[in-house]
Amino acid sequence: MENMLQFDIDAFWIILTGTLVAVSASLLGVFLILRKMSMIGDAISHAVLPGIVIAFLLTNSSSQIPMIIGASLVGVLATFLIESLHRKSKLQTDASIGIIFTFLFAVGIILVSQYTGQVDLDQECVLYGEIAFVPLDRWVTASGIDLGPRNIWTLGACCLAIIATIIIGYKGLYLTTFDQTFAASLGISTVAWHYTLMTGVSLTTVVSFESVGAILVVAFLIVPASTAYLLTDDLKIMLILAALIGFLSVLSGYYVAVYLDASIAACMALMSGVFFAIAFLFSPGYGIAFKGRRAKMGLQKDYSQQL
Amino acid sequence: MIIQVENPALEVHDMTVSYDRRPVLWGVDFSIPKGHLTCVLGPNGSGKTTLIKAIMDLVPKNSGYAKIFDQDIDDVRDKVSYIPQRGSVDWDFPASVMDVVLMGRYKKNNIFNRISRTDRINAEIALEKVGMKAFAKRQISQLSGGQQQRVFIARALAQEAEFYLMDEPFAGVDAATENAILNLLKEMKDEGKTILLIHHDIQTAYDYFDWFVFLNTRLIASGPKETVFSEKTLSDTYGGKLSLLTTVGELLKEKKLPVRE
Numbered sequence: 001m002e003n004m005l006q007f008d009i010d011a012f013w014i015i016l017t018g019t020l021v022a023v024s025a026s027l028l029g030v031f032l033i034l035r036k037m038s039m040i041g042d043a044i045s046h047a048v049l050p051g052i053v054i055a056f057l058l059t060n061s062s063s064q065i066p067m068i069i070g071a072s073l074v075g076v077l078a079t080f081l082i083e084s085l086h087r088k089s090k091l092q093t094d095a096s097i098g099i100i101f102t103f104l105f106a107v108g109i110i111l112v113s114q115y116t117g118q119v120d121l122d123q124e125c126v127l128y129g130e131i132a133f134v135p136l137d138r139w140v141t142a143s144g145i146d147l148g149p150r151n152i153w154t155l156g157a158c159c160l161a162i163i164a165t166i167i168i169g170y171k172g173l174y175l176t177t178f179d180q181t182f183a184a185s186l187g188i189s190t191v192a193w194h195y196t197l198m199t200g201v202s203l204t205t206v207v208s209f210e211s212v213g214a215i216l217v218v219a220f221l222i223v224p225a226s227t228a229y230l231l232t233d234d235l236k237i238m239l240i241l242a243a244l245i246g247f248l249s250v251l252s253g254y255y256v257a258v259y260l261d262a263s264i265a266a267c268m269a270l271m272s273g274v275f276f277a278i279a280f281l282f283s284p285g286y287g288i289a290f291k292g293r294r295a296k297m298g299l300q301k302d303y304s305q306q307l
Numbered sequence: 308m309i310i311q312v313e314n315p316a317l318e319v320h321d322m323t324v325s326y327d328r329r330p331v332l333w334g335v336d337f338s339i340p341k342g343h344l345t346c347v348l349g350p351n352g353s354g355k356t357t358l359i360k361a362i363m364d365l366v367p368k369n370s371g372y373a374k375i376f377d378q379d380i381d382d383v384r385d386k387v388s389y390i391p392q393r394g395s396v397d398w399d400f401p402a403s404v405m406d407v408v409l410m411g412r413y414k415k416n417n418i419f420n421r422i423s424r425t426d427r428i429n430a431e432i433a434l435e436k437v438g439m440k441a442f443a444k445r446q447i448s449q450l451s452g453g454q455q456q457r458v459f460i461a462r463a464l465a466q467e468a469e470f471y472l473m474d475e476p477f478a479g480v481d482a483a484t485e486n487a488i489l490n491l492l493k494e495m496k497d498e499g500k501t502i503l504l505i506h507h508d509i510q511t512a513y514d515y516f517d518w519f520v521f522l523n524t525r526l527i528a529s530g531p532k533e534t535v536f537s538e539k540t541l542s543d544t545y546g547g548k549l550s551l552l553t554t555v556g557e558l559l560k561e562k563k564l565p566v567r568e
């Protein structure tokens with residue numbers, strides 16, 4: 001028990017890693033679910049796999065930047081393919097998503113299994129991540145200074161970039177998410193905003209895969225944002241809440257994992273589900289627990305101002 | 308009959324638009340004058356929404372062009388306001404009435420700027436005009452259909468445009484709201500604004516509008532009320548739609564509509 005609650009430095013790095021993933025993903029997730037595109041997030045997170053493997057093979061994991069850019073582009077390409085397929089073939093979007101992402105994911109899996117020996121990658125790691133190993137891969141400068149875990153730097157840069165984009169592009173994202181047609185009528189490029197968002201999702205998935213894996217990042221993209229959606233009617237508050245719930249899932253998930261001696265990333269995702277369930281049951285606006293009370297309040301609604 | 312005008316607010320020239328190679332607008336060619344209330348009439352699926360979208364360059368055209376104040380749409384977007392059909396957005400979106408009206412102040416060249424004081428003042432004035440000031444802080448998910456429509460109109464007013472294109476602003480609103488909006492439109496007209504809107508109720512259209520465009524994939528007629536509004540135009544536009552023709556017949560009997568030989 002004493003051991004479990006001891007806040008050692010590795011625990012700190014692991015929780016920080018998880019938090020950076022969760023905050024980036026949750027913020028983007030807010031826009032994904034409001035655009036009714038959460039499946040696209042799912043698709044991208046799987047479709048980047050071949051990009052990651054190919055980039056790994058080409059650069060031999062020696063330099064991270066080209067790998068991150070290359071793999072992110074594959075994710076953006078996947079959304080482009082999905083949309084083209086949907087438009088050209090009149091196939092439903094969800095079917096197009098299913099076709100493109102399973103295809104790219106399969107290519108990725110084949111590549112991983114083919115080249116496991118040659119690159120520092122294995123199926124397990126790609127799918128489930130290895131957040132526990134994050135503190136081990138340090139960034140040590142030529143002069144021998146230890147700058148901490150390498151992954152923290154890439155995740156931190158990604159997280160900052162996403163926060164900056166959302167702050168600077170808030171109006172554009174808000175408008176194009178709420179009313180595409182109106183945005184276009186103002187001459188604002190809805191396509192540009194769409195791909196900005198997709199690039200963010202793709203980038204987040206790529207930089208997160210080492211720690212949480214290609215599958216669980218989807219949980220961070222969708223679950224905290226959905227929880228926040230249940231709790232508020234204000235976009236700014238929804239963004240803050242989503243990030244906060246993401247952080248709480250990571251924090252509590254870590255200690256649950258230690259307690260159960262289970263996969264850390266999986267426990268973090270699990271906890272995000274637990275928070276969702278709590279919100280679903282008890283949220284003042286949507287929770288089932290208050291349904292009766294709300295119905296009563298509805299009857300007493302103030303009609304005096306109604307026209 | 309197609310009456311063209313000199314120095315028009317809007318000129319649509321030989322416009323053809325199709326979806327999946329099926330034309331929904333065919334060789335549509337008309338012009339409307341400045342400072343008038345123009346109504347586009349036509350049955351469901353006759354291409355009215357498509358016409359407005361094509362004017363705003365939101366759907367690709369096969370041929371033809373539209374000019375507003377004799378300019379390409381991209382050069383006059385600041386002077387043109389478009390009100391999409393109310394059903395085109397998700398009203399459960401986390402936004403307040405004020406947030407939505409403020410979107411009317413967004414422009415291509417201020418999208419990265421913060422919302423200014425002027426923007427807020429303008430949005431408040433717009434809300435006042437549609438009688439929704441008391442609702443500024445309310446979440447849009449808690450509005451009735453008529454209130455949603457008023458919010459959309461307030462957003463358009465906040466744009467301070469010269470030319471308004473409205474897609475069915477009266478769909479699903481009660482008579483009181485309809486009247487309030489119609490009076491507002493008249494005020495706007497008196498201020499010299501040009502308004503083109505899609506409407507389904509022939510009687511109110513006849514009562515309130517002075518210029519008409521009859522559309523059914525092809526242009527049936529376009530011109531001032533006295534010239535183009537007739538039983539023949541209506542039946543050419545709506546074809547054999549029995550219930551509608553009965554209504555028109557009744558209107559004619561009551562002598563509300565003029566009978567033309």
Ligand SMILES: Nc1ncnc2c1ncn2[C@@H]1O[C@H](COP(=O)(O)OP(=O)(O)OP(=O)(O)O)[C@@H](O)[C@H]1O
Nearest residue numbers: 326327331349350351352353354355356357358475
């Ligand atoms: N995105 C689209 N893809 C394919 N066909 C479309 C699309 N939008 C509209 N259509 C078709 O084009 C035709 C014209 O549609 P439009 O929405 O312009 O009609 P409308 O006159 O506005 O009808 P309503 O009175 O019902 O609003 C219809 O037959 C419709 O089915």
Ligand SMILES: [Mg+2]
Nearest residue numbers: 355356357392
């Ligand atoms: Mg329509």
